Every structure is written in C-alpha cells, then in structure tokens.
Amino acid sequence: MKAIAVVAAVLGFAAAVPACAAGYPDKPIKMLVGFLPGGGTDVTARLLATKLSEKLGQSVIVENRPGAGGMIATAAVARSAPDGYTMLMASAADAAQHLMHKDLSYDLLKDFAPVSLVVTVPFALAAKPTLPVNDVAELVELARAHPGELRYASSGMGSAAHLSNELFNTMAKVRIVHIPYKGVAEGVTAVASNQIDMVFASFPSVMALAAARKVKLLAVSTPYRTAVMPDLPTVAESGLPGYARYGWYGVVMPRNVPSDVVDRMNAAIVSVVGAPDVREAFIKQGLEPKSTTRQEFAGFLKDEVEQATELARASGLEAAR
Structure with a gap:
C-alpha cells in the first residue's frame, strides 16, 4: 500500500x-x-x-x-x-x-x-558628412541659427533615438525636426546619403560608416566615454552639460x-x-x-x-x- x-x-x-x-x-x-x-x-x-x-x-x-x-x-x-x-x-x-x-x-x-x-546601448550622435559642424557646441549654434530647418532621424515615435533627440532639443533649446523611419538602419542610411542631418544611433549601426567617412560622429550620449571609442567625447562634455541618455x-x-x-x-x-x-x-x-x-x-x-x-x-x- x-x-x-x-x-x-x-x-x-x-x-x-x-x-x-x-x-x-x-x-x-x-x-x-x-x-x-x-x-x-x-x-x-x-x-x-x-x-x-x-x-x-x-x-x-x-x-x-x-x-x-x-x-x-x-x-x-x-x-x-x-x-x-x-x-x-x-x-x-x-x-x-x-x-x-x-x-x-x-x-x-x-x-x-x-x-x-x-x-x-550608448548612442553615437552621427551627422551627415556635409553638415558644417564638428562638435555638439557647433551643432547647437547651427540649430539655434536655423530653427526648424535641421532634421533628425529615428526608428519611430517613442523610440530611444526619438527620445534622445527630444531631450537634446529640450536641453539645448533648439527645434530639430523629427523624421521617423521603420528602423534605425534606414535612418542612418539617410544621414550617410546627406538626406537627413543627424541621428542618435547605436554604435553597431554607425561604426562602419564612420570608418568609411560616410558619417561623422560628434559625441556619445552616455555620461561616460565608451570603451569602443574612448576618444569620442560625451554630449555633456562637448557642449550640453548634464545630457545623458542610453x-x-x-x-x-x-x-x-x-x-x-x-x-x-x-x-x-x-x-x-x-x-x-x-x-x-x-x-x-x-x-x-x-x-x-x-x-x-x-x-x-x-x-x-x-x-x-x-x-x-x-x-x-x-x-x-
């Protein structure tokens, strides 16, 4: 039993x-x-x-x-x-x-x-090759001089790239216009082909293009520099103190x-x-x-x-x- x-x-x-x-x-x-x-x-x-x-x-x-x-x-x-x-x-x-x-x-x-x-995911702030800026301070100056004329790409409404740039707009007191794409890869391609001015994108999306000089990297979005590109300054240290997004x-x-x-x-x-x-x-x-x-x-x-x-x-x- x-x-x-x-x-x-x-x-x-x-x-x-x-x-x-x-x-x-x-x-x-x-x-x-x-x-x-x-x-x-x-x-x-x-x-x-x-x-x-x-x-x-x-x-x-x-x-x-x-x-x-x-x-x-x-x-x-x-x-x-x-x-x-x-x-x-x-x-x-x-x-x-x-x-x-x-x-x-x-x-x-x-x-x-x-x-x-x-x-x-730290974001790289990538600009189109022909944009006449070399750092964040110059980007802010250009955006203030031409409100609503610059455009940024994202992978869609509410995406991390979207919110990263909206934080940039808010803190820098500028108006850079949002252009959403289906994915960040499309947005990066638009930047590399000089159709869009800038994008906050993950490093995997932009490193090869940056090496080929098809985009130029202005800064990293985190409050610290990254191991993969230690010479790339942060947004905060290069023109927008206090900025941090990832x-x-x-x-x-x-x-x-x-x-x-x-x-x-x-x-x-x-x-x-x-x-x-x-x-x-x-x-x-x-x-x-x-x-x-x-x-x-x-x-x-x-x-x-x-x-x-x-x-x-x-x-x-x-x-x-």
Whole structure:
C-alpha cells in the first residue's frame, strides 16, 4: 500500500508540472525583432540567438517584423501562446509607446514576463558628412541659427533615438525636426546619403560608416566615454552639460508563460551574456553586456517607463498622440 501511495504521489507531482516546462525547449524558439536587420536590436538578437541555440540545444530563430517603432513585433509577442516558444528582443522604444498611442493593444508592464536585460546601448550622435559642424557646441549654434530647418532621424515615435533627440532639443533649446523611419538602419542610411542631418544611433549601426567617412560622429550620449571609442567625447562634455541618455535591449515573453520556463531562459541568457567571448563580441559592437535576474529586469522596466513618461511630458510629446 505504501508503494502504491508513493507511486500515486509521484504521478500526481508529475501531472502538476506544465508539459511545456518539463522538456523545454523541445522545438525551435522564435525571437522577434521590431526593426530592420542591421540595427542594434537586430545585431544583439542575432548574437544572443546564436549562442542560446548552442546553450539550449534548440534553434533560436530571429524574425524581423519592422514597423511602427517596434510595435508590430511587440504586439505579436503579446498575442502569442504563453508556451515559451515566442519571445521579443525588447528595446527602450517599448517603454514609451503607451505615451505615443492611445489605442496601444498591450501594456509593457502587465502583458509580458520579463526574462533578462541583455545589454545597455550608448548612442553615437552621427551627422551627415556635409553638415558644417564638428562638435555638439557647433551643432547647437547651427540649430539655434536655423530653427526648424535641421532634421533628425529615428526608428519611430517613442523610440530611444526619438527620445534622445527630444531631450537634446529640450536641453539645448533648439527645434530639430523629427523624421521617423521603420528602423534605425534606414535612418542612418539617410544621414550617410546627406538626406537627413543627424541621428542618435547605436554604435553597431554607425561604426562602419564612420570608418568609411560616410558619417561623422560628434559625441556619445552616455555620461561616460565608451570603451569602443574612448576618444569620442560625451554630449555633456562637448557642449550640453548634464545630457545623458542610453538605450537597452532585453528579452521578454508573453505573460502567463510558466515560471520555470522563464527561469530556464533567464539562466541560459545569464550564462551566455556572461561568457567572455560573448562579452567581448558585444563590447566590440559598442554594446555593454548586462544580464539580470527576472526581478531586476522587472524593476528596470518599471523605472524605464517612468523615466520615458517624464521626458515625454517635459518635451510635449504626450500631447501629440
């Protein structure tokens, strides 16, 4: 009788374990990216996906669904089955979308399970080759002399590039006009071809063009210089004291994914991001590796939403919805 009871207890425990968690993952996983190939989100996703595939023993496939400042991909993940086989490479753009769109179909803080932060992203302030400035101070002077004539690119309304430039506008007391694109790669291309004056973009998006002298880098957006380009001054030290903005990329899944599945993915990401070769690869791309616990990432997202809200209100963006 005792043996029967033990067997029954074991069977009962096994039945209580969600099927998708017991052998997870047992099929390929999709990682959606809301921007075009070539941008920082895509570069981060593809490097992470390659290493996660090796770690998990299943393919992690990056799928680009660009448009609407990343919202198309984010909405698709929010609607997907909560089984752990669809996830999103989220970005700073996701923290501000609720301010730009009244009819947003999802809530970043309520409709997703935070998995882990992956990297933080210093932005390079890149200008078109023919723009007659060589530093931030000269850019501010030019913008003040020609209000509304200069234009900047972004990867969409509410994107990190958008908010970075709006902070620049607010602090410098200038009016540089926003031109949104489907992805930062398109915006950078527009700058390199002299169609748009400037863009705040991740280093992976601009380093090759800067080396080929197709864009000129004026400054880095963080309050500190980056290891990848230590000679590039910060915006704050080169003409706009107190300026500081950066982006980030991290992984989320739909809400209601079993907790142990999220734990499994978190452990895999932390392991991959912490590997010396992966850290070196990210740093070479101008990205700063930074994995977290699930709880730390949840707190980080809450802080990001609050900061984006404050910036949008201060610059009048919220009223433009």
